[in-house]
Amino acid sequence: MLDQQGEWPHGVHPIGTERKTEIVTSLTVMGIETSCDETAVAIVRQIDGAGPELLANEVLSQIEDHAPYGGVVPEIAARSHLVHLDGLVKRALKSADLTFNDLDGVAATAGPGLIGGVIVGLMTAKAIALVHRLPFIGVNHLEGHALTTRLTNETPFPYLLLLVSGGHCQLLHVKDLGDYVRLGSTIDDAVGEAYDKTAKMMGLPYPGGPALEMIARDGDPTRFDLPRPLLNRKDCDFSFSGLKTAVRKHVLALAERDELGDQDRADIAASFQAAVADVLDNRVSRAMAKTKDQLGEKPRLVVAGGVAANQALRARLTETCETNGFTLEVPPVSLCTDNGAMIAWAGLEHLAAGHTSPMDLEPRARWPLDKSTTR
Numbered sequence: 001m002l003d004q005q006g007e008w009p010h011g012v013h014p015i016g017t018e019r020k021t022e023i024v025t026s027l028t029v030m031g032i033e034t035s036c037d038e039t040a041v042a043i044v045r046q047i048d049g050a051g052p053e054l055l056a057n058e059v060l061s062q063i064e065d066h067a068p069y070g071g072v073v074p075e076i077a078a079r080s081h082l083v084h085l086d087g088l089v090k091r092a093l094k095s096a097d098l099t100f101n102d103l104d105g106v107a108a109t110a111g112p113g114l115i116g117g118v119i120v121g122l123m124t125a126k127a128i129a130l131v132h133r134l135p136f137i138g139v140n141h142l143e144g145h146a147l148t149t150r151l152t153n154e155t156p157f158p159y160l161l162l163l164v165s166g167g168h169c170q171l172l173h174v175k176d177l178g179d180y181v182r183l184g185s186t187i188d189d190a191v192g193e194a195y196d197k198t199a200k201m202m203g204l205p206y207p208g209g210p211a212l213e214m215i216a217r218d219g220d221p222t223r224f225d226l227p228r229p230l231l232n233r234k235d236c237d238f239s240f241s242g243l244k245t246a247v248r249k250h251v252l253a254l255a256e257r258d259e260l261g262d263q264d265r266a267d268i269a270a271s272f273q274a275a276v277a278d279v280l281d282n283r284v285s286r287a288m289a290k291t292k293d294q295l296g297e298k299p300r301l302v303v304a305g306g307v308a309a310n311q312a313l314r315a316r317l318t319e320t321c322e323t324n325g326f327t328l329e330v331p332p333v334s335l336c337t338d339n340g341a342m343i344a345w346a347g348l349e350h351l352a353a354g355h356t357s358p359m360d361l362e363p364r365a366r367w368p369l370d371k372s373t374t375r
């Protein structure tokens with residue numbers, strides 16, 4: 001992170017004494033993610049003039065711990081992060097064939113998320129930074145999702161971002177690193193949440209999104225006439241709770257008559273997914289119209305977050321892009337759901353720009369990316 005004169009660039013405040021004297025032309029950053037039900041540690045490297053490399057990517061899913069409860073239990077999540085995080089840090093270093101001395105910085109999710117888990121990851125990163133005299137970077141989890149395709153596809157700024165996860169559903173104009181303008185967001189449930197709740201009503205296993213997508217493949221998307229909320233609104237907001245309630249009515253009606261069979265579940269899942277696809281297509285098209293002339297010659301739509309793993313929605317958004325003259329960029333499926341690589345990468349981008357965080361940075365349960373509202 002030293003510049004050509006061997007000085008720390010303006011704005012970078014290394015913690016402890018300077019540890020390197022040679023001119024460094026590469027950055028290697030560890031990223032820690034513990035904001036929900038994945039304990040994850042990754043190491044990313046970027047050498048000047050070359051594309052970024054993912055040197056290690058360790059993800060330990062807690063799905064089995066939470067499955068009996070049908071959703072994430074915050075206390076169980078935090079305890080599990082505490083038990084597993086140190087081991088994952090060691091495993092990441094081992095699989096990258098590195099030691100702490102090879103790192104130029106350590107990043108961790110500082111929010112938004114389940115606060116107990118965020119505290120575990122943040123404190124661990126601060127301890128590593130202090131002991132090994134490394135810069136520390138607290139990363140906004142949403143920014144991690146927002147920047148992932150810059151790691152995998154080298155997507156240039158600016159772009160339109162559809163962020164769809166278990167806790168968030170937003171459209172953002174990503175202008176530059178740290179410069180995000182929200183165009184719209186959900187006024188009730190997030191898309192992933194709607195998938196999870198709909199799946200749960202039909203008795204599908206947790207997490208519901210992938211399970212619902214799977215059974216929807218054998219279903220008839222036209223059998224149930226479900227609502228497409230906010231379709232004609234001029235803004236770019238979303239709403240999914242009405243859709244969820246409509247599904248519940250059909251599920252209860254079938255269950256009361258003892259008629260809820262596998263084909264019915266598949267048809268409900270397919271009809272639900274078709275409604276979600278229509279809503280996303282409509283809202284994204286609206287955002288495209290608002291931003292296209294500010295996105296350069298080759299406007300891009302980036303889709304990120306756990307729901308971006310959904311193949312049917314990707315296919316539909318590919319069509320949306322073709323219709324509106326956009327190019328679609330989506331991370332590989334393994335980097336759509338929560339992971340450490342996105343945190344390491346966001347940390348690296350900030351470190352390269354000369355940003356680090358103070359050691360008293362506080363964990364945050366809520367942390368809007370664009371800072372304009374708290375919704």
Ligand code: KG4
Nearest residue numbers: 165166167192209210306307309310337338
């Ligand atoms: O980004 P993520 O791992 O965690 C949050 O930051 O929320 O997203 C998890 C969400 C869950 O709601 C999960 O059901 C959903 O992403 N998800 C999917 C699929 N894979 C994960 N939803 C629909 N289809 C999928 N294939």
Ligand code: ZN
Nearest residue numbers: 165305306338
């Ligand atoms: Zn996430």
